[in-house]
Every structure is written in structure tokens, then in C-alpha cells.
Amino acid sequence: MASSRPTRGMRRGNRAVLAVAVVAAISLFAGACGGGRSDSTTDTTAKGGASTTAFGDLASPCGAGTPAGPTSQGVTADSVTIGYGDDAGYSGAPGLNKEISDSIKAMIAWCNDQGGINGRKVVGNYYDAAIMNVNNAMTEACGQVFMLVGEGWSLDSAQEQTRLGCGLPAVPTYTVSPAFAHGKLMFQPIPNPVDKTPLEYGYAMAEKFPTQVKKAAVMTANYAATKDSTDKAKLALPAAGWNFLDCEQSYNIGGEADFKPFVQRLKDCGAEVVYFSGSPNPNFQNVLDAAKQLNFSPIWMVDANFYDSTFAKWNTSGNADNVYVRMAYTPFEQASSNPATQQYLDLLNKAGGKVGGLGAQAVSAFLLWASAAQECGDTLTRDCVVSKLSAVHEWTGGGLHTATDPGANNPPECGMVLKMTGTKYEQFYPAKMGEFDCSPKYVGTVTGPLVAAANLDSNRIAQPK
Numbered sequence: 460m461a462s463s464r465p466t467r468g469m470r471r472g473n474r475a476v477l478a479v480a481v482v483a484a485i486s487l488f489a490g491a492c493g494g495g496r497s498d499s500t501t502d503t504t505a506k507g508g509a510s511t512t513a514f515g516d517l518a519s520p521c522g523a524g525t526p527a528g529p530t531s532q533g534v535t536a537d538s539v540t541i542g543y544g545d546d547a548g549y550s551g552a553p554g555l556n557k558e559i560s561d562s563i564k565a566m567i568a569w570c571n572d573q574g575g576i577n578g579r580k581v582v583g584n585y586y587d588a589a590i591m592n593v594n595n596a597m598t599e600a601c602g603q604v605f606m607l608v609g610e611g612w613s614l615d616s617a618q619e620q621t622r623l624g625c626g627l628p629a630v631p632t633y634t635v636s637p638a639f640a641h642g643k644l645m646f647q648p649i650p651n652p653v654d655k656t657p658l659e660y661g662y663a664m665a666e667k668f669p670t671q672v673k674k675a676a677v678m679t680a681n682y683a684a685t686k687d688s689t690d691k692a693k694l695a696l697p698a699a700g701w702n703f704l705d706c707e708q709s710y711n712i713g714g715e716a717d718f719k720p721f722v723q724r725l726k727d728c729g730a731e732v733v734y735f736s737g738s739p740n741p742n743f744q745n746v747l748d749a750a751k752q753l754n755f756s757p758i759w760m761v762d763a764n765f766y767d768s769t770f771a772k773w774n775t776s777g778n779a780d781n782v783y784v785r786m787a788y789t790p791f792e793q794a795s796s797n798p799a800t801q802q803y804l805d806l807l808n809k810a811g812g813k814v815g816g817l818g819a820q821a822v823s824a825f826l827l828w829a830s831a832a833q834e835c836g837d838t839l840t841r842d843c844v845v846s847k848l849s850a851v852h853e854w855t856g857g858g859l860h861t862a863t864d865p866g867a868n869n870p871p872e873c874g875m876v877l878k879m880t881g882t883k884y885e886q887f888y889p890a891k892m893g894e895f896d897c898s899p900k901y902v903g904t905v906t907g908p909l910v911a912a913a914n915l916d917s918n919r920i921a922q923p924k
Contacts, residue, residue: 559818633651661903675732681709761784872902873897
């Protein structure tokens with residue numbers, strides 16, 4: 460990734476230093492690279508307090524130190540408190556994104572076993588937003604934590620006024636809304652801005668299914684999180700050769716008594732590819748069952764949150780055999796050839812946690828935050844952390860995912876596509892296992908009302924209206 464131009468992080472860095480809070484970003488490569496994977500938690504320290512233990516090819520940012528006492532909200536002489544969370548309490552999909560919090564808990568234990576961050580024990584406060592209660596979760600976090608690290612809340616647009624009001628930095632697992640994806644005091648390991656979007660999967664599908672992508676349609680839940688994602692796809696995918704038919708279907712996020720009318724309209728419209736946005740369990744499962752009953756078998760294109768073990772285990776009927784998933788990180792099925800992925804699986808299995816794609820992103824977010832915090836030394840402040848994060852332009856989470864550019868808030872130029880076959884995910888594109896498909900053209904530009912609504916300034920930072 461080029462780093463000579465002024466970056467998003469650099470441009471906003473001076474303002475952020477003056478603000479109360481600073482971002483612990485999700486894709487910083489601040490630590491020195493290690494020489495391979497190690498599952499050891501031995502408290503052997505290197506220069507600066509970092510342990511010689513590694514995560515993938517990233518030297519561990521955790522280890523001993525001589526803390527200088529309280530330095531900020533959530534920071535004492537012997538601990539640093541971070542906030543994390545998911546939407547597991549949502550009644551419409553119990554356990555939603557639980558892999559996020561399970562992964563953060565595992566990483567907190569991994570880090571503390573080595574001595575914490577420069578000798579400070581990492582304490583994690585868990586917040587369950589249950590989708591609809593995100594502002595309540597943010598209000599609690601505002602008065603309690605140093606930074607948010609690895610949280611993943613679907614309705615993140617509803618939190619921003621509160622978060623910015625208290626100046627709380629965030630290092631999320633993912634973002635959804637334009638307001639948060641371009642928010643002040645926010646970085647993420649795999650950037651998801653509104654004005655740019657990864658298109659590798661679009662080009663891949665157009666190459667493999669050139670006629671089908673000319674008859675594409677959208678099916679999305681009726682709330683902002685999924686609507687923003689599908690709007691970006693509709694605006695950007697035509698550059699890759701897609702054409703969307705005028706038959707978008709919007710369903711209730713809480714589910715429908717009968718999905719057959721929605722599926723029938725897609726079938727009557729002539730859709731041959733359906734871009735579906737939402738959650739895999741149970742809505743998409745019910746949609747696929749309805750499609751089977753109506754003898755409708757399009758290509759289903761979905762986002763990375765559908766790389767989900769529960770969803771895979773469900774597909775004993777084969778109803779999901781035509782589902783394709785876009786990815787930016789190494790599939791777990793290829794862990795034997797990728798040390799960071801294997802280490803993630805080992806840690807979650809040891810902790811008894813749920814494994815998932817968003818969990819791997821949460822680990823990347825934690826490592827990013829921890830690397831920046833470790834570089835700040837014993838006197839840990841938010842201003843220091845953000846200054847370390849703002850100039851980062853290449854981050855892989857120790858090898859968990861393809862290289863990203865968080866400092867400039869640009870999505871990755873690389874990706875791959877997986878296909879569901881029975882109860883397994885298989886790499887579909889590119890053909891060579893373990894490889895990502897890369898090109899500068901795979902970062903698509905998004906224009907129009909969706910971007911205008913984000914009210915971005917010249918530095919691509921969302922501004923309140």
C-alpha cells in the first residue's frame with residue numbers, strides 16, 4: 460500500500476490529539492514481526508516490554524513493564540479497561556455475532572498470561588447491544604472504559620451522537636453505517652467506508668457467471684445496517700459488469716411468517732443472482748427453504764458474516780449449495796497452511812468459544828489496539844495511541860487476513876470467494892488454495908445519495924448535520 464500521500468489518520472491526527480479521545484485503530488502494524496507462530500504464553504520480554512511470544516507473524520504486543528500510574532479514564536497503575544461487545548441478546552437471532560466477544564475474551568486472557576500491556580492487566584467490560592439497545596451500551600461504555608476494542612454492533616449509526624459526545628475512541632471489529640465507518644476517533648482492521656468498497660468478488664462472479672450477473676437483484680432487511688450495505692453494492696457492482704433488476708425485496712429484520720411471496724417476486728422478476736444482506740440464522744435459512752419449495756435456484760451472493768459454522772452445519776439439505784461468500788481473510792479450512800489462522804482456532808478451542816469469521820476480525824482489532832498501546836510505553840494515553848495508529852497503511856492481523864490500509868480508511872485490494880458445498884465452505888476463486896485475488900481496480904468508488912448523506916468533509920470524516 461502506498462503511504463507517501465497524506466492519509467486519513469494523518470490529516471485528522473492533529474485534531475484528534477486536541478480531542479478528549481483517541482482511536483485505537485483496527486488495522487495498525489505497530490509491533491515488530493515475529494518469526495512464526497507460537498502458542499506459548501511464556502512471560503519472556505523483549506525491548507519495550509513486548510513478549511517474544513508471537514501471533515502468526517506478529518511479535519506479541521503483550522508483556523511486562525513498569526506502569527507510571529493512572530494516565531486516563533480506564534487506566535490505573537496496574538490495569539487498562541477496554542469495552543467490547545456484540546448483539547448476542549437480540550431475540551430475533553439469539554447469540555448473534557457471539558464469536559466477536561468470545562474472541563476478545565480469549566485474546567484478553569492470552570495477553571494477560573504474558574503480563575498484559577506493559578505490565579497492566581487488560582480488563583474487559585462486555586456490552587450486549589442486542590441490536591436495538593446500542594445507544595444504551597454506548598452510554599454505559601462512555602463513563603467506564605479507556606477505549607472500545609473489537610466491539611461489533613449492527614445498528615452502529617444509533618450510537619454515534621453519544622460516542623462522539625463523550626469522545627470515546629473505537630477500534631471495532633466492523634462498521635456498518637456511513638456515520639461510524641467515517642467517524643472521528645475510529646479505525647478498523649478491514650476498513651468499510653461508504654465512498655469506496657471492495658469489488659474483487661464482483662469481478663470474480665462476473666468472470667465465472669457473465670450472463671447471470673446481468674440479471675441481479677437485491678434482498679435486504681428493512682433497517683439501516685443492511686440497507687447501507689446493499690445500497691453500496693448496487694452503486695458499485697455495475698463497474699464490475701453487474702446489472703440490477705428493479706425488484707429489490709425488503710424483509711422484516713425480525714423475520715417473516717412466510718418468505719415465499721418475497722422469493723416468488725424475485726423469481727418472477729427473472730433474477731439469476733441475488734445479493735442477500737442480513738444474518739444467516741434464521742432469516743436466510745428460511746429464505747433458502749422457501750426458494751427450494753418454489754424451485755428457484757439463483758446464485759446467492761452474501762457478505763463475510765455468512766461464513767458461519769452454525770450456518771454451514773445447517774446445510775444438510777443442500778439448500779445453500781449455491782451460496783457464495785466474499786472474504787478478505789484466510790478460511791479456517793486452510794488453517795494448516797496459515798499459522799495465524801491456526802493459532803486463532805487453537806485459542807478459541809482452548810477457551811471453549813465460538814469460532815467465526817467476525818471472531819477472526821475481532822482478534823485482528825485486539826492485536827491492532829494492543830500493538831499501539833504497547834508502543835506508547837508505560838505512560839498510556841489515548842492521544843499517544845491514536846498518533847501511532849494514524850500512519851499505519853499495512854496490517855494483516857499477524858496474517859489473519861489480506862493486507863489492509865486503515866490509516867487511509869481504504870478497503871483491501873485483495874479478496875477471495877468461497878462457495879458452500881454441503882456443510883463445508885470451499886474456495887471458489889481464485890482457483891489456487893490460499894491465494895487472494897488482487898488488483899487496484901478491486902477498490903470501487905461509490906457516489907450518489909448514500910455518500911452525500913454521510914456528509915463527509917475533505918478528509919472523508921463524517922460530519923454531524
